[in-house]
Amino acid sequence: MLTSRALMVFLLAGAAQAADVPFEPGKDGWLALFDGSDLSRWRRSKSADWALNGGILAGTKGEIVNYWQWTDFELVALCKGEGEIRFRYSTIPDPAQPGYWLSVADGTLRAEGSRIVAKGSGGKADDWREVRLTASKGAFTVSFDGKQVAEGKDATCPHKGAVSFVAKGEPFEIKLLRARPLNLEKHANVPSPDSACFVCHANFEGEKLAKKHADDKADKLAREEDEEHLRPAKDRPKKFGCAGCHGPCFDHRSDEDNVTVPDVMYTRGEVKAACLACHTPHKTETKRKDGDGPPPPNPICTDCHGRHMCKN
Numbered sequence: 001m002l003t004s005r006a007l008m009v010f011l012l013a014g015a016a017q018a019a020d021v022p023f024e025p026g027k028d029g030w031l032a033l034f035d036g037s038d039l040s041r042w043r044r045s046k047s048a049d050w051a052l053n054g055g056i057l058a059g060t061k062g063e064i065v066n067y068w069q070w071t072d073f074e075l076v077a078l079c080k081g082e083g084e085i086r087f088r089y090s091t092i093p094d095p096a097q098p099g100y101w102l103s104v105a106d107g108t109l110r111a112e113g114s115r116i117v118a119k120g121s122g123g124k125a126d127d128w129r130e131v132r133l134t135a136s137k138g139a140f141t142v143s144f145d146g147k148q149v150a151e152g153k154d155a156t157c158p159h160k161g162a163v164s165f166v167a168k169g170e171p172f173e174i175k176l177l178r179a180r181p182l183n184l185e186k187h188a189n190v191p192s193p194d195s196a197c198f199v200c201h202a203n204f205e206g207e208k209l210a211k212k213h214a215d216d217k218a219d220k221l222a223r224e225e226d227e228e229h230l231r232p233a234k235d236r237p238k239k240f241g242c243a244g245c246h247g248p249c250f251d252h253r254s255d256e257d258n259v260t261v262p263d264v265m266y267t268r269g270e271v272k273a274a275c276l277a278c279h280t281p282h283k284t285e286t287k288r289k290d291g292d293g294p295p296p297p298n299p300i301c302t303d304c305h306g307r308h309m310c311k312n
Contacts, residue, residue, distance in 0.1 A: 026264030029180035037269030059167040069259035083172030088161035097157040107149035118152025192243035209306035215241025
């Protein structure tokens with residue numbers, strides 16, 4: 001487990017996106033839900049004013065919800081200002097549960113009706129603060145900048161639920177949010193062919209990017225040498241198909257409600273590093289070869305080489 005000091009360095013490096021070694025999605029189970037690059041996994045509540053500006057997610061009223069759902073997990077966020085992190089609450093009818101609210105001002109954790117689950121001992125901070133929350137087997141712990149400020153137990157909302165940021169009239173800013181699931185059975189030896197993914201994601205079968213990286217081309221890809229576009233075969237990871245990038249995803253593909261998080265997923269800011277594990281970089285082009293206009297500002301690989309977006 002990371003020490004608090006090491007974890008802070010790890011987080012700040014990811015937030016700045018300037019570390020020598022980029023954050024590896026899925027490594028040790030950690031997934032980036034927000035890194036300042038996009039809001040593709042988030043949706044605002046009605047009348048909320050949350051907005052992304054200069055890599056900072058900020059709001060003064062309403063809620064912004066991440067659509068992945070979690071049961072037991074560890075969460076780390078870099079926050080500034082007043083607000084709450086709401087978690088384990090239902091965005092689907094069954095099971096209906098209100099979830100919990102964590103104050104980033106003092107670390108107090110409460111349930112529906114303002115019932116206190118854990119009283120926080122932290123104080124308000126004027127600058128960025130690392131907020132760490134662990135929810136495991138009915139027990140909750142909260143830490144600010146590596147110091148534990150609250151601990152409690154509760155079983156009111158035991159099922160998986162969403163995570164959101166809640167602004168309550170005062171400025172609330174977020175620079176980074178990462179999480180990892182806990183207490184999940186491991187399925188390291190369970191095969192995950194693309195055909196298992198296409199049961200639900202049939203639209204990917206005809207997608208250019210998915211076809212190019214399909215698992216049925218694994219042997220050819222493993223041997224292929226292309227100095228212009230590929231790193232040497234001996235330096236490329238030996239992984240192919242859907243599972244090559246997203247992991248076996250046993251729990252995800254066994255969930256008919258489609259709310260369980262895949263083993264590995266990528267924010268916009270992580271796409272380039274993922275592609276360059278196999279491919280060689282090239283200069284930024286001013287004109288796209290596909291004739292579809294100039295690249296967008298701050299382009300990433302999939303802007304020009306084939307989009308890959310879940311539609312299910």
